[in-house]
Amino acid sequence: MQPPDTSDDLVISTPERVAFQYEIAGIGSRFLAQIIDSLIITVVLIAFTILAGALGGIFNSGELALLVEVILAFILLAGYFLISEAVSNGQTLGKRSVRLRVVGDHGEPLTLGQATIRNLVRIVDFLPVFYGIGMLTLFINGRGKRLGDFAAGTLVVRDRQRISLYDLGGVKADSTAAPSTSSVSSIWSSPSPAGEAPPGGSPPPPLTLDPGLRRLVVAYASRREELPMARRQALAQSAEPALRRALPEVVATGGPLAALDQLAEREGITPHRPMHRGASAAMTWGVATLVFFWMPLIAIPTGILSMVFGTSAIRAIRAEPNRYQGDDRARTGRLLGIIGLAVTSVLLALLIIGFFLRG
Structure with missing residues (x-):
């Protein structure tokens, strides 16, 4: 298990060995998104004030105008960020305009629970004035997280550039870039440049595994730390014929469990750890x-x-x-x-x- 790094990218490695990379949003872009959202909220508040004044004039009641304005303002301030991020897949209008998105710590889509916790703690981040505590937290942790992000397990990343069919049609066949060969050992590691060998030596050669064995290896890699040794040995023994075909030398020298562990490490899957x-x-x-x-x-x-x-x-x-x-x-x-x-x-x-x- 590798600790989180301090790079400006979030790299996710799936069981299918496909890596997704997100650029963590900087303070400047987040501040710009917040300014846009604040302007939108201000405009809507002005509209609510005009509406409340009109209702107060119709019914000749200043108390009614004040009550309507307070209720509408509370709903707007409490629900704008929560509803926008929950409904629009982690984006408010301000974030959408600067191509930012809120995702989970592992790149998964934002859930309603995460959006609720994140925006509830926003009250503390806003203190003492205009996100003073939130800005201080961003500077200290270096991972683009305010207290609300720590509480909800979320991260603000840059949204990927949209590509239209016109753009794809304009690419010449001979100008197609070669596929990237960067490797990711875990979700906490940084991608290696193409053609560069990892620090531990040359990367292991790809193996063609039996589909049944591959499913076992993927499941075993994600739960290996939770399984007792006896259960791990039993799983390895049950798959010994397939393991012997995949890694005959390792099985001969270290046994089927050593081969299963080696295949699990090749998958680059971070073992699942339950929340304390x-x-x-x-x-x-x-x-x-x-x-x-x-x-x-x-x-x-x-x-x-x-x-x-x-x-x-x-x-x-x-x-x-x-x-x-x-x-x-x-x-x-x-x-x-x-x-x-x-x-x-x-x-x-x-x-x-x-x-x-x-x-």
Whole structure:
């Protein structure tokens, strides 16, 4: 298992050994998209103000105009980013205009749950003014992630350039570029330039595997870390004839399990690691603390729980990094709990001071 690198690209390697590469969006392009979205929101808010004023004039009620404007503004501010990203496959109008898209950490499409968490934590990223905490987080982590991205497991990438049929028809047959031979060992590795051998030596020659054996190798590669040794040996023994045909020398010297492990490593599949329960619990309690910061009786216990679960999960993941994932989620949940706990503590202190002053 390789740790995340700090390159400007996200590279995804599928079980079929097809690599997808996404360019991580920079701060400048994200800021431009945010400016466009803010202008759109401002225009719609002005339209809502005019509409509310018209309704207030019709019914001769200033309170009605204020109520309508507040309700419409709340719906717009709360739902614009959430609905746009959930419905438009990770794109708001601003992101679409500058060709940006929100995807999952592994390149998968954005889900409704991820969009909800990402935009709920946007409240914290916006503090103290116009994404101050979010910008600071982007600079610190170097992977183009704000707190909302850490919480939801998302990433903002540049959308791929659209190619029309006219463009394809204009390409001459003799000018077709040769296919890339860059290799990717895992989703965390950087693509190797064409023709350049990896640091460990020349790349292994391609093998033609039996379809049944290939399915076994792909499934085994993704779950190898979760299987006990006895189960791994039993799987290798059951496929020994096919493994012997594919890697006769390895089976003869190291046995069928060594051959199965070698084929799994050739697939370049990152073993599946379950999310640590403490990381999910820390995120849940952290979000609850942020939502109920105005209720100290709820926010104080949930804030403490987010810190306890987050710290415990971080320690467990550090101790066994190949077994669990969720370090970012645990850290973000703990941070949200700390922020919510600090805010609710200030509110509680003000209430106590006001009570004594009035007394």
